[in-house]
Amino acid sequence: MTADAQDREDVQFWFDPLCPWAWITSRWMHEVEKVRPVRTEWKIMSLAYLNLVQHEGKGLNEEYLERMARAWGPVRICAAAAADAGPGILGPLYTAIGTRFHNQGRREDPAVLTEALQEAGLPEWLVDAAETDEFDEAIKKSHHEAFDQVGLDVGTPVLRIRGKALFGPVITPAPKGEAAGELWDGLVLVSKADGFFELKRSRDRAPSFE
Numbered sequence: 001m002t003a004d005a006q007d008r009e010d011v012q013f014w015f016d017p018l019c020p021w022a023w024i025t026s027r028w029m030h031e032v033e034k035v036r037p038v039r040t041e042w043k044i045m046s047l048a049y050l051n052l053v054q055h056e057g058k059g060l061n062e063e064y065l066e067r068m069a070r071a072w073g074p075v076r077i078c079a080a081a082a083a084d085a086g087p088g089i090l091g092p093l094y095t096a097i098g099t100r101f102h103n104q105g106r107r108e109d110p111a112v113l114t115e116a117l118q119e120a121g122l123p124e125w126l127v128d129a130a131e132t133d134e135f136d137e138a139i140k141k142s143h144h145e146a147f148d149q150v151g152l153d154v155g156t157p158v159l160r161i162r163g164k165a166l167f168g169p170v171i172t173p174a175p176k177g178e179a180a181g182e183l184w185d186g187l188v189l190v191s192k193a194d195g196f197f198e199l200k201r202s203r204d205r206a207p208s209f210e
Contacts, residue, residue: 016046024173047068161188
């Protein structure tokens with residue numbers, strides 16, 4: 001089966017740039033778009049908001065709390081970019097940030113966000129948004145669009161397929177080609193079932209960005 005350029009189905013995908021699992025799933029969605037008539041609409045959520053505000057930091061150790069405090073920066077820049085250039089910029093900007101954070105292992109490199117803005121054709125001054133709360137309401141609005149549906153006992157990625165929001169799939173590495181399409185077909189199938197909530201098993205490997 002090949003994807004027709006016309007009559008594509010819009011699917012919403014919520015991400016936080018910091019999450020390696022969401023990154024892998026996002027690369028799978030790029031593969032799905034090649035073999036199924038699907039178009040991904042990229043949307044932001046915030047792990048910092050989810051963990052520090054909605055969950056009030058409960059059950060998190062000091063290291064993770066510090067990581068979440070730093071997590072505001074990248075998603076704020078994404079929100080600022082969407083306000084400046086429109087929501088269509090989120091896909092290219094996410095790719096630029098995620099490639100550096102995850103594939104290149106540069107999550108602690110302060111140059112990453114400026115480089116990503118440059119690659120996405122955005123003004124470098126947007127990097128200053130990382131240090132302000134100017135765009136936090138926009139982040140929360142997008143976040144709630146997903147999590148008011150899917151619930152607070154999950155994280156990212158969240159996909160909305162035909163109006164139904166689901167957490168996942170969490171997978172590594174990202175399937176490619178027809179294997180990506182087959183996983184998509186299965187996800188669409190289970191999402192149709194009224195009252196479907198969860199399929200899960202324990203993770204037994206680290207994220208692979210191949």
